[in-house]
Amino acid sequence: MTEIAPHLTEPAAAAQRPPALAIRGLVKRFGTKVAVDAINLDVPAGSFYGLVGPNGAGKTTTLSMATGLLRPDAGQVWVHGVEVWGRPLEAKRLMGLLPDGVRLFDRLTGEQLVTYAGLLRGMDKDTVAGRVADLLATLDLAKDAGTLVVDYSAGMTKKIALAAALIHAPRLLVLDEPFESVDPVSAANIRDILHGYVDSGGTVIVSSHVMDLVQRMCGHVAVIAGGNVLAAGTVEQVRGGLSLEDRFVELVGGRNQGTGLAWLRTS
Amino acid sequence: MVAHLLRLKLALLRNSLRRSPMQLIGLAIGALYGLGVLGMVLVGLAVLGTQGPGTIGVVIVLAGSALFLGWLIIPVVAAGLDMTLDPARFTTYSVPMTSLLAGLALSGFIGIPGAITLLASVGTAAAWWRQPVAAGAAVLCGALAALTCVVASRAMTAASASLASSRRFKDLSGVVLLVPLLFLGPIIAGVTAGVKDLQAYLPSLANTLSWTPLGAVWAVPAEVAADRWGLAGAKLAIALAATAALAWMWKACLAKALVTPAYAGNSGRSAGNMGFFRLFPPTPAGAVAARSLTYWLRDPRYSAGLVIAPLLPLVFVFAGSRTGGIGTLGLTLGLGGVLAAFLVVWSISSDISYDNTAFALHLAAGVSGTADRAGRAMAAACLALPLGLLYAVVGAGMAGTWALLPAVLGLTVGVVGSGLGLASVFSARFTMNAPLPGDSPLKSKPGNNFSAMLIQMAGFAGVGVLLLPEIVLAVVAMATRQPVFGWMSLTCGIVLGAVFVLAGIRIGARIYDRRAPELLLAVSADR
Numbered sequence: 001m002t003e004i005a006p007h008l009t010e011p012a013a014a015a016q017r018p019p020a021l022a023i024r025g026l027v028k029r030f031g032t033k034v035a036v037d038a039i040n041l042d043v044p045a046g047s048f049y050g051l052v053g054p055n056g057a058g059k060t061t062t063l064s065m066a067t068g069l070l071r072p073d074a075g076q077v078w079v080h081g082v083e084v085w086g087r088p089l090e091a092k093r094l095m096g097l098l099p100d101g102v103r104l105f106d107r108l109t110g111e112q113l114v115t116y117a118g119l120l121r122g123m124d125k126d127t128v129a130g131r132v133a134d135l136l137a138t139l140d141l142a143k144d145a146g147t148l149v150v151d152y153s154a155g156m157t158k159k160i161a162l163a164a165a166l167i168h169a170p171r172l173l174v175l176d177e178p179f180e181s182v183d184p185v186s187a188a189n190i191r192d193i194l195h196g197y198v199d200s201g202g203t204v205i206v207s208s209h210v211m212d213l214v215q216r217m218c219g220h221v222a223v224i225a226g227g228n229v230l231a232a233g234t235v236e237q238v239r240g241g242l243s244l245e246d247r248f249v250e251l252v253g254g255r256n257q258g259t260g261l262a263w264l265r266t267s
Numbered sequence: 268m269v270a271h272l273l274r275l276k277l278a279l280l281r282n283s284l285r286r287s288p289m290q291l292i293g294l295a296i297g298a299l300y301g302l303g304v305l306g307m308v309l310v311g312l313a314v315l316g317t318q319g320p321g322t323i324g325v326v327i328v329l330a331g332s333a334l335f336l337g338w339l340i341i342p343v344v345a346a347g348l349d350m351t352l353d354p355a356r357f358t359t360y361s362v363p364m365t366s367l368l369a370g371l372a373l374s375g376f377i378g379i380p381g382a383i384t385l386l387a388s389v390g391t392a393a394a395w396w397r398q399p400v401a402a403g404a405a406v407l408c409g410a411l412a413a414l415t416c417v418v419a420s421r422a423m424t425a426a427s428a429s430l431a432s433s434r435r436f437k438d439l440s441g442v443v444l445l446v447p448l449l450f451l452g453p454i455i456a457g458v459t460a461g462v463k464d465l466q467a468y469l470p471s472l473a474n475t476l477s478w479t480p481l482g483a484v485w486a487v488p489a490e491v492a493a494d495r496w497g498l499a500g501a502k503l504a505i506a507l508a509a510t511a512a513l514a515w516m517w518k519a520c521l522a523k524a525l526v527t528p529a530y531a532g533n534s535g536r537s538a539g540n541m542g543f544f545r546l547f548p549p550t551p552a553g554a555v556a557a558r559s560l561t562y563w564l565r566d567p568r569y570s571a572g573l574v575i576a577p578l579l580p581l582v583f584v585f586a587g588s589r590t591g592g593i594g595t596l597g598l599t600l601g602l603g604g605v606l607a608a609f610l611v612v613w614s615i616s617s618d619i620s621y622d623n624t625a626f627a628l629h630l631a632a633g634v635s636g637t638a639d640r641a642g643r644a645m646a647a648a649c650l651a652l653p654l655g656l657l658y659a660v661v662g663a664g665m666a667g668t669w670a671l672l673p674a675v676l677g678l679t680v681g682v683v684g685s686g687l688g689l690a691s692v693f694s695a696r697f698t699m700n701a702p703l704p705g706d707s708p709l710k711s712k713p714g715n716n717f718s719a720m721l722i723q724m725a726g727f728a729g730v731g732v733l734l735l736p737e738i739v740l741a742v743v744a745m746a747t748r749q750p751v752f753g754w755m756s757l758t759c760g761i762v763l764g765a766v767f768v769l770a771g772i773r774i775g776a777r778i779y780d781r782r783a784p785e786l787l788l789a790v791s792a793d794r
Contacts, residue, residue: 069630071784092633103625103704105558107565109536112558115544119554120632128549146536148565150705164628 018081020203026075037227050218096170106150117164135163154181211245272370324489331485338416375417401492425520480509555642576607597666601675604658611651612686620701636776655679674741677756684764685733688771695778
């Protein structure tokens with residue numbers, strides 16, 4: 001890992017770099033259902049971190065709380081030592097976010113949407129214009145830049161949302177299901193961009209339920225199920241010789257042990 | 268299978284009610300309204316029964332044709348009004364076509380419009396209480412007529428589905444529909460004014476209609492009452508043929524739609540056109556303003572309002588032209604302009620509800636409350652101020668009432684300022700169930716608007732209070748014809764408007780900064 005030490009926000013922590021994301025005792029209840037149950041998690045700066053878990057495990061809820069979109073019932077979150085719910089504006093400057101299942105301002109053209117995201121963050125006009133052109137070209141959206149986002153395909157929509165998350169060159173990138181409905185070529189391009197970003201000192205957190213992808217792409221991984229962290233560490237530590245998928249199933253459980261659907265056999 | 272579909276529709280209705288008691292209240296109000304209309308129709312029909320059979324026939328044929336026409340037209344222009352049982356969702360289940368058709372047709376009666384139509388149509392028998400045979404015929408024909416209405420609306424929906432899958436058509440049709448609706452009042456007024464000439468014309472119109480699919484079914488009982496069994500049979504045959512033709516058309520369109528997935532093609536357009544983003548300063552507030560203004564023009568939910576607002580003063584002029592002369596024209600236009608400006612500025616009170624979860628971008632980017640509030644207010648002001656001023660000046664110019672112009676201008680400027688201020692606070696505090704992005708502007712989910720209505724009324728009252736000084740001064744100016752009060756109203760409007768808009772943005776920003784995550788959570792529940 002290249003050690004480009006970013007300037008430290010807390011002088012006291014100068015001896016040791018604060019983690020890119022630190023989560024302590026995060027809790028969220030929806031009615032009587034506990035969606036996130038006192039999660040602790042450290043994402044080291046400069047890591048490519050995978051967050052895996054079955055549907056409804058609390059991944060999106062955790063990430064929403066960690067990025068300042070959803071107020072936690074209890075617990076604290078720090079981004080590079082800045083407390084997200086204490087100093088939200090400062091923390092949000094450090095983060096880029098690609099949320100899942102969230103609409104976009106889709107009556108803007110792709111170019112307008114990314115520009116909008118940049119201007120909202122208070123960036124100056126010329127920087128925004130330059131970066132928008134770069135992002136659109138890299139993500140292969142240049143020829144549809146003037147099309148309304150509402151007319152984009154699902155994969156193009158993901159890519160334009162990613163561009164909006166990258167425009168302010170954040171130090172931490174939080175991507176919720178970034179590869180869903182993205183075609184293989186674009187997915188490979190996005191992976192290249194993300195690897196380049198990590199190599200230059202940035203931190204990426206990706207949530208996914210595609211184990212293969214996480215095993216190949218990420219250096220670290222945390223397994224979340226039922227609102228708890230079941231295992232966390234480097235991918236090697238977590239999978240312990242097994243494939244990540246087998247280890248995941250072992251941790252999470254829930255595999256059917258019976259003979260299955262006997263009548264489904266065709267012969 | 269038909270019973271399954273009916274149960275599904277009932278279950279969907281029940282579950283949507285379980286989600287919020289407000290929906291239940293709204294549905295109850297809708298049902299009461301429907302029952303009230305039904306009661307009035309039935310009483311009217313019974314009273315009609317005291318007339319001669321000729322008159323009864325004419326009235327029922329005309330009213331029935333109008334009802335049928337409504338069922339034909341509304342689904343086309345208001346695409347996707349009620350798609351609880353959207354045929355497209357049954358694509359993957361191999362439901363036999365006839366069962367699907369029957370189930371969907373019958374499920375059309377579950378719901379206030381369908382149920383009321385059925386009861387009112389069958390209720391036409393009430394008008395024939397003096398001729399039992401005709402009454403019996405009316406019950407059967409009424410049921411057939413109601414079924415035809417539902418089938419017709421389904422057929423039109425299916426037929427326009429391929430057209431409606433194009434976003435542009437959907438956007439445009441929703442807005443265009445509003446224009447005739449808006450002028451409904453003046454049109455009815457015009458028709459009733461000319462009713463003397465019409466009285467001679469109506470019977471022949473009814474006679475013609477009774478030979479067309481629109482009116483045939485409604486004319487059968489009248490022919491039975493007159494013992495013209497041959498004519499009755501002929502008209503019944505026309506009605507049955509019409510129903511059959513519509514059903515066949517529906518089936519054909521549905522069969523095609525089920526194997527052709529909706530696809531809206533688009534050709535790539537490259538970069539370069541930044542629209543309003545070029546015109547506003549490149550700051551967060553300027554960006555919000557540019558985005559909002561883009562939405563005012565591109566999102567039918569906003570542009571519908573933008574189409575209605577400028578037409579309102581004209582509606583007033585139509586309505587007023589009956590009572591007053593040219594003298595009141597200037598004032599009518601001016602005050603209409605004030606109301607139009609108010610409608611535009613007040614719509615930002617539901618801005619965040621209209622954003623829906625797209626609002627997450629503002630939250631993730633850490634937009635300050637001040638920038639968010641100010642940007643949205645700026646966009647609405649860019650539209651409302653010129654609109655109000657234009658009507659005030661044009662009105663004064665046309666009627667030559669220049670002396671009253673300052674008073675009207677005071678009201679206009681005041682209402683824009685106070686309205687924007689209060690709306691900025693309201694939209695940071697309340698969210699409501701607005702039509703989702705991409706939906707028809709007319710679409711409202713069954714009965715969820717009760718709490719929204721209360722909030723809106725509170726807002727209207729609030730703006731009225733804030734505007735009180737300008738209103739009093741303007742009224743005094745108009746009553747006394749002393750120009751000095753007009754100028755005082757204008758001064759008051761400018762000063763108070765500026766104060767209220769700044770205070771509203773400040774208070775709204777403070778609430779926004781505190782509650783932004785809660786706002787996002789509230790709009791996420793509704794998607």
